[in-house]
Amino acid sequence: MLKVFNTLTRTKEEFKPLTEGKVRMYVCGPTVYNYIHIGNARSAIAFDTIRRYLEYRGYDVTYVSNFTDVDDKMINQARADGITVGELADKYINAFMADTGALNIEPATVNPRATENIPEIIAFIAKLIENGYAYEVNGDVYYRAKKFAHYGELSDQNIAELETGASQHVNDEELAVKEDPIDFALWKAQKLSDEISWESPWGQGRPGWHIECSVMSTKYLGETFDIHGGGQDLQFPHHENEIAQSEAKTGKKFVNYWLHNGFVTVGQNDEKMSKSLGNFVTVHELLQHVDARSLRFxxxxxxxxxxxxxxxxxxxxxxxxxxxxxxxxDDIAYRLNDSTTSVSSPNLATRLDAALEQFTTVMDDDFNVQNGLTVVYGMLRHINQEITKAQVDKEQLTRFVTEFKKIMLIFGIEFKDQDTHLDAQVADLLWQRDAARDEKNFAKSDEIREQLKEMGIVIEDTPQGTRWKRIDD
Structure with missing residues (x-):
């Protein structure tokens, strides 16, 4: 039975999708004004791993992750670079796809962009105004946070404390027009003539940050869906505001399970990695000198x-x-291809059955990958002992390889098959070396070893015979 930790209730709950066998899942994507850092990648990898495990368990997953392609950061960066906001967005969306592709993150079912959903955003805001949850001031539209009875529940915050904190951080101009300091922007009026904007019932402007995710998630997943994910830093205000907006419009529960990933920390003081702190490393830079599979794992x-x-x-x-x-x-591949006769090993079959069941049990506990890998490591140790035996159960070894590769795909890791093809010259040299060893002619054996090495083949003598490997494997 799969259980997940729901941030909203702060408890582990049995996972019951709205539609049996199907999962509808939304994960907040990046604001595309720069390359993603590994803190951003952590969220993408964490939820890709969760998605892959759900698929491993047989669920059909619809996975939606957005691109925020218009906001203050986008406008300022585009202005600094002397390009349009759209050109900036295209550049970094392409970079995001390249970086996440290198990390073997599965493409989302849909990657909607805020700028592609402006009519839907405007209609959503108009409905909030109609329902009394939003109001317009000088071309800006704000959400009445206090009107929503459950505001603050996701992040477990007190409204009075939020109000006090907001009043200290909101500038005087905003305080003068807002009904309450904790009210947040749904639509922002155009301030400068060169700012990207769209026509709306409230004048030229653009959407606020929070409204886009409410619009795009419900557009593609329905008014209520199963899982909403993102980093811990998005609990407030972003996800809190999403709930308030969405439920005020639809009158329905927005999301059944809220999942939030932990931070990536750096340095002796374990600071959170973030662009605002300037202590980040971009994935783009890192992949220039770090193996992508190692970073993913x-x-x-x-x-x-x-x-x-x-x-x-x-x-x-x-x-x-x-x-x-x-x-x-590689060791298994050699044993499967050697000349020994396969023997039946009921004990190995039983161990593999138990390991697969245990893996599912621990992973069903809120996607506990560490305990899942402990099971995998234990099985690998046993397999390493099995393959040193004079005779092996080739059927069970083949089964292990199949199941192991399925499990490691959950972590986004794929393994290459051992190249067992040898050209005639290399095969003949290996035969000559084996013959030399049988004749105790170790000088000739060593000479052939060096000749093979120059040809890119390294060899190893094992109880099961001579093994070879290409140096570039």
């Missing part, structure tokens, strides 16, 4: 709600673990 191997401490050492260790996994798969 490092980020995916921590349970989504826990923080991740980013260090170069952790990336190296992730790469080492993946190499050990690849070595085991």
């Amino acid at each position: 490092f980020m995916a191997s921590t349970q989504y709600r826990r923080p991740i401490r980013y260090t170069e050492e952790n990336l190296v260790e992730a790469g080492n673990v993946l190499q050990r996994m690849q070595n085991t798969l």
Whole structure:
């Protein structure tokens, strides 16, 4: 039974999708004015891992993740770069696709852009005004936060405290026009003539940040859907405001399960990585010198709600673990192709059955990937012992490889198959070396080893015979 931690209720709950066998899921995407840093990538990887596990469990997942392609940061950056907001957005959306593709993040079912949904946004805001939840002032439209009875519940915040905090951070001009300091913008009037804008019932302007996700999530997933995800920093105000907007318009529950991933931290003080703090590393930069699979595995191997401490050492260790996994798969490939007769091993079959069941059990506990990997590592240790035996159960080894690859795909990791093809010259040299070893002619054996090495082939002598590997594998 799958259980997930619901941020709204602060408890683990049994996961029951609205439609049996189907999951509708929305995850907040990036504001595309720069390359994503690994804090952004953490969210994309965490929810891709969750999506992949849901698919592994047999669910049909509709996964929607947006691009915020118009806001103050976009306007300021485009102005600084001397290009349009649209050109800026296209550049960094393409970069996002390239970076997430390198990290083997599955493409979303839909990647809607705010600027492609302006008519829907305007209609949504008009309905909020009609329902009494929003009001217009000088071309701006604000949401009456206090009117929504459940405001503050997602982030577990007190309205009075929110009001006091907001009054200290809102400028005098906004305070003068807002009915309440905690009211937030749904539509922003055009301030300068070069600002991107659209015609609306309230004049030229553009949408606020929060409204776009309410519009696009409900457009593609329905007025109520299963899972909404994002970083912990989005709980307030972004997700809080999404709930208020959406439920005020529809009168229905917006989302059944709220999931939030932990931060990526850096440095001795474990500071949150963010662009505002200037302590971030972009994925684009990192992939110039770091193996993408190692970065993906490092980020995916921590349970989504826990923080991740980013260090170069952790990336190296992730790469080492993946190499050990690849070595085991290569060893299995040799045993499956050797000349020994396969034997039946009921004990191995039973162990594999138990491991697969245990993996599902621990992963069903709020996607506990660390415990899931503990099961995988235990099975790998046992397999490594099995393949050293004189005879092996080739059927069960084949089954292990199939199930192992399915599991590792949950983490976004794919493994290459061992190249077992040899040209005639290399095959003949390997035969000559084996013959030399049988004749105790170790000088000739070593000479052939060096000749093979110059040809890009390294060899290893094992109890099951001579193994070879291409140096570039």
